[in-house]
Amino acid sequence: MNINNYAPSERFNFTRGLRIFVFVLILIGIVSLSYAVLNGYPLKRILVAIFVNNFYFLSISFAGTFFIAVQYLAGTSWYVCFKRVPEAISSYFPVAGLVILALCIDPGRIYPWVHSAELSVKFPNKFLYLEPGFFTFRTVIYILPWAILSSLIKKISLRLDISGDVKLLKHGVLYSSAFVVFSAITTSTSSWDWLMSIEPHWYSALFGWYNFAGMFLSGVASMTILVSFLKARGYLSLLNENHLNDLGKYVFSLSIFWAYLWYSQFFIIWYGNIPEEVSYFFKRAHDYEVIFYGNIIANFGIPFFLLLSKKSRQRVVYLVGASLAILVGRWFDLYLMVAPGISEAKSIPDIFEIGMFVGFLGVFMLVVFRFLSSNNLIPSGHPYFKESLNHT
Amino acid sequence: MKFVSHLREPLILGVKNYKQVTDDLCVNVESKPGKYWYIAIGISLSAFLIGVISSFITIYEGIGTWGLNKTVNWAMDITNFVWWIGIGHAGTFISAILLILKQRWRTAVSRTAEAMTIFAVMCAGFFPLIHMGRPWLFFYIIPYPNTRGPLWVNFNSALVWDFFAIFTYFTVSLLFWYTGLIPDIATLRDRTKSRLRRFVYNVLSFGWSGSLKQWHRHEVLSTILAGLATPLVVSVHSIVSLDFATSVIPGWHSTIFPPYFVIGAIFSGFAMVQTLVIIMRKVFKLENYITLKHIETMNKMLLLTGSLVGIAYFTEIFMAWYSNNPYEFSVVLNRIKGPYRWLYWLMLLFNAIFPQLFWLKRVRTSILATFIISILINVGMWLERFVIIVTSLHRDYLPSSWTIYIPSIVEIGLFIGTLGFFFTAFLIFAKFFPVVSIAEIKSIFKVSSEVVKGDGKPVKDNKPVELPRFSSFRGQQFMIIYNDENKLIEGLKKFVSLNFKVVDVFTPFHIHGVDEILNLKKTRLPKVAFFAGSIGAVTGFVFQSWVHALDWPMNFGGKPYFSFLSFIPITFELTVLFSALASVFSFFYRSKLFPGVKSRNPIIDDAGDKFVVLIDFDEFSLRREIIDKLYEIAFETGAIEIKIKQEK
Structure with missing residues (x-):
């Protein structure tokens, strides 16, 4: 078969079995939520569980758009033959955006700093910056442009695959640069707002970039899993070991990048040993031991050894193993950022928190699979399609 | 391509x-x-x-x-x-x-x-x-054993990490730069007319010949x-x-x-x-x-x-x-x-x-x-x-x-x-x-540049070289010279499929695909790099821990003696240093590259556009019709020249 003239259409079949599976996942989520409500868990804890799990999938879908935007800007072609996967992931963004908007309308339900007398005396600047109205306003300012730009990029991407119009490529570059510039600033500021402010006494200049690394890493890891899943189901047959190798490299290098930022932040605070800064990690390393060390092992240790050699990066088993570890690690990472700052949380996540994660996963899968089943999996009209197939 | x-x-x-x-x-x-x-x-x-x-x-x-x-x-x-x-x-x-x-x-x-x-x-x-x-x-x-205690340097100090980092960085950059330079120095060597320059460039190029295995490694x-x-x-x-x-x-x-x-x-x-x-x-x-x-x-x-x-x-x-x-x-x-x-x-x-x-x-x-x-x-x-x-x-x-x-x-x-x-x-x-x-x-x-024009003309006659008497072929090798990498690949594929014994291929740059055609065994350099790196990591970590926890316990900012987080920078630098040095020297050793070695390339490629296939014959296959076949393939695939190499 001459792959250069191969231009079929291929559609993902959202089978009955898969549908039932997804609905069971969602059901587990609903059951967990009702369990928590009926058993009298504090409202704050439930909201925090919703916040963590929602932010988890918000970062993944954000990373989907970010991935496409980066590829547009760099003018690469290798991703073209599986580009439907990052697009599918990014199509979840509006759902996650709505949930976080709803949660942040009244930040007082989650964040400890609202109307805190102590904060207003000791840290007037923080109190000023974290004024609830301003906080909600910023949340809207982040979510809306992200959502709009990501849907624009996705729309152009889809049209490009059919028409192959080079002009659209230029539009894509334009929107992508807008998205990348906007998110270069807002990923930092939003991380300070949504996550760092949970510990209002603490601050770290690196925090925004550190969280961004985690967002991007988990996004690429889920892309890898989705690509492997589609491949195992017999789709994406044009995707060869070179693409897998590069995807593996992406996961591998981002995992190292994440570890580098983790180490930089932790190390400088550990070395400086200033009480105000150290207390943040002191609490996490002592009261949340399992998750604290599990975070490093899952996000860095396991992927590093699994993806070190080229041979293993070309094998789906290793790729999926490493990516799964990263996805677990990302949840640990988020839990560590949020839970210790909320007095009601415990050092080991409760069963209902995990159950709600499963529920969110179900919703995420529903959106992603629906997107995949309604679009042609092979973007044969894309101007770089041929180049992508011949990727070495 | x-x-x-x-x-x-x-x-x-x-x-x-x-x-x-x-x-x-x-x-x-x-x-x-x-x-x-x-x-x-x-x-x-x-x-x-x-x-x-x-x-x-x-x-x-x-x-x-x-x-x-x-x-x-x-x-x-x-x-x-x-x-x-x-x-x-x-x-x-x-x-x-x-x-x-x-x-x-x-x-x-x-x-x-x-x-x-x-x-x-x-x-x-x-x-x-x-x-x-x-x-x-x-x-x-x-850090070396000295008569002052031995008093070791403070591995908790960022300035000492700096020393290791800069030293490693300089060494690795130098190796990277120089190994990349070697093939180009060889090109200069082949082009120069001056004997002094040729000598100097040959020493500097470590006798690079551009053979298949050298390029692969x-x-x-x-x-x-x-x-x-x-x-x-x-x-x-x-x-x-x-x-x-x-x-x-x-x-x-x-x-x-x-x-x-x-x-x-x-x-x-x-x-x-x-x-x-x-x-x-x-x-x-x-x-x-x-x-x-x-x-x-x-x-x-x-x-x-x-x-x-x-x-x-x-x-x-x-x-x-x-x-x-x-x-x-x-x-x-x-x-x-x-x-x-x-x-x-x-x-x-x-x-x-x-x-x-x-x-x-x-x-x-x-x-x-x-x-x-x-x-x-x-x-x-x-x-x-x-x-x-x-x-x-x-x-x-x-x-x-x-x-x-x-x-x-x-x-x-x-x-x-x-x-x-x-x-x-x-x-x-x-x-x-x-x-x-x-x-x-x-x-x-x-x-x-999509338009490619090879300026070499294909072999005009079927047999540009007068074939010597049959018995004198023994111990001789044929050089088929191309001036285009695609023709070379095409030729190689044919030679290999007809079981000609291709001894080596000399090219002015690395050509993807040749390794697979000749079924070349993969180099073990990555393994060398991995093991040397592991040794470097263990050495660095154990040495620092021994110095600061056992041999010369040093109170440093009230931290425990065994503060392994401080040892990570140097451990990392030594991992990289060991790994880079070991892989470069294994590369030189295995590819027989040393200052003063003579190039094994049978021709002097002063234009940098000659791709040489070296074919050997054993006594049994050395027959007239096989030689004819060789010429035929060379002609078909657009070789520019065929020479017979006298083996010493």
Whole structure:
């Protein structure tokens, strides 16, 4: 078969079995939520569980758009033959955006700093910056442009695959640069707002970039899993070991990048040993031991050894193993950022928190699979399609 | 051959063949340098002389000749150090990170950038040495068994990490640069007529012959070195940033420092590459190789890194305000409106604002604008380090110790001296070695300019060589010479499928696919790299732990003796160092590359466009009809010549 003239259409079949599976996942989520409500868990804890799990999938879908935007800007072609996967992931963004908007309308339900007398005396600047109205306003300012730009990029991407119009490529570059510039600033500021402010006494200049690394890493890891899943189901047959190798490299290098930022932040605070800064990690390393060390092992240790050699990066088993570890690690990472700052949380996540994660996963899968089943999996009209197939 | 979409701009302009590529890129070495070269080297040498005089004064009189005082106890020396190290970062970034990212445009500028790295790191290393006051005792910073206890160096100190980082970085960059240079030196050797030059170039080229296995290992080695150099380059400037960030001085103790310094370093390094490349392409007439597209791409890199540096500035200001830490914020205010405010505002302008002009395509593709902005960025990045270092120091916690630092003439002389050294070294390098990698340009040549015209004519007659008597074939090998890699691959496939015994293939650059056709056994270099790296890691970690926990327990900031987090930087550096040294030396050993070895290439390829297939016959297959078949295939696949090699 001459792959250069191969231009079929291929559609993902959202089978009955898969549908039932997804609905069971969602059901587990609903059951967990009702369990928590009926058993009298504090409202704050439930909201925090919703916040963590929602932010988890918000970062993944954000990373989907970010991935496409980066590829547009760099003018690469290798991703073209599986580009439907990052697009599918990014199509979840509006759902996650709505949930976080709803949660942040009244930040007082989650964040400890609202109307805190102590904060207003000791840290007037923080109190000023974290004024609830301003906080909600910023949340809207982040979510809306992200959502709009990501849907624009996705729309152009889809049209490009059919028409192959080079002009659209230029539009894509334009929107992508807008998205990348906007998110270069807002990923930092939003991380300070949504996550760092949970510990209002603490601050770290690196925090925004550190969280961004985690967002991007988990996004690429889920892309890898989705690509492997589609491949195992017999789709994406044009995707060869070179693409897998590069995807593996992406996961591998981002995992190292994440570890580098983790180490930089932790190390400088550990070395400086200033009480105000150290207390943040002191609490996490002592009261949340399992998750604290599990975070490093899952996000860095396991992927590093699994993806070190080229041979293993070309094998789906290793790729999926490493990516799964990263996805677990990302949840640990988020839990560590949020839970210790909320007095009601415990050092080991409760069963209902995990159950709600499963529920969110179900919703995420529903959106992603629906997107995949309604679009042609092979973007044969894309101007770089041929180049992508011949990727070495 | 790589498939490239027609939408992409070509990387090399003008229709050329391999011979023309070789000629173009060797011309600066083989012709006499022009007037400008002499003027430039004259100026650089004078600048260097100023540095020599200033060093003499510093060493003879002491550090007192500098403008330092009790409050500002290091300033311009460390600024220069960080600035030079930063400049050295673009080289490894271009050659290692862009190699991993498969950015093919890097080939035209990688050699320049790598050479720049080496010289910049040398300049950087000079400043800590001269600041020691007694530089001849520099070996005190090396941990070796000594009669002072043995008193070990403090492995918890960022300055010791610096030593290991710079040493490793210099070694690995040098190895990377030199192993890349070897095939090009061999090309120069084959071209030169002078016997002295040939001798010198042969020693320098380690007897490179361009055989199949040499290229195979060379390719794997450069991937390994790129893989090692990528985290290395990040670690080096991170460790430099830890010189400041591990302290608790406001303005220095910031968690964003490591990535922020790395990005700043790549930013300044790219600016310096731009400056050099723009001059070089003009002087050596390399406009066809270093095209406007290259300049534009690097401008995009400047835009990206410059913007990230801008975000880091913003983050620092915001965090100082948000934290409500009065000391942090007073440092920021002091930068904005203190005595050094001019430097701060110029730094913001040059580093964060001016690169934003590169959003406009007109600015991006303008040589003049690029040149000016790149120089301003170089200045701006120097100012950035100066601002960070001096503004955090000169207003001490005690207002009675507040001072102003102004560099003395000797310090300025030292800085001018390093600039002189840098440009002298670069000019000499540009005279004696190809400034653009010939072999790498050839490997991207075919794809980038779609029209290819081989100028070789196919063999005219069936048998250009009179066949000698049958019995005298024994111990002889046939050389089938091509001048095009696609014809070579086609020919090779046929020879292999008909069970001809292909002994070796000699090519002017690495050709993908030949290894698979000949079913070459994969090199074990990656395994060597892995094991040597593991040994390095264990050695580094165990040694540091033994020193600080057992042999010489040192109370350090009240931390436990066994504070393994402090040992990670050196452990990492030694991992990379061991791995790089072991893989390069295994490469030399296995490929039989040593200074003084003679090249095994049966022909002297002075045009750099000969692809030789060497075929051997055993006694049983040496039959007339088989020889005829060989000629037939060579003819069909477009060989330009067939020769018989007499075996010694």
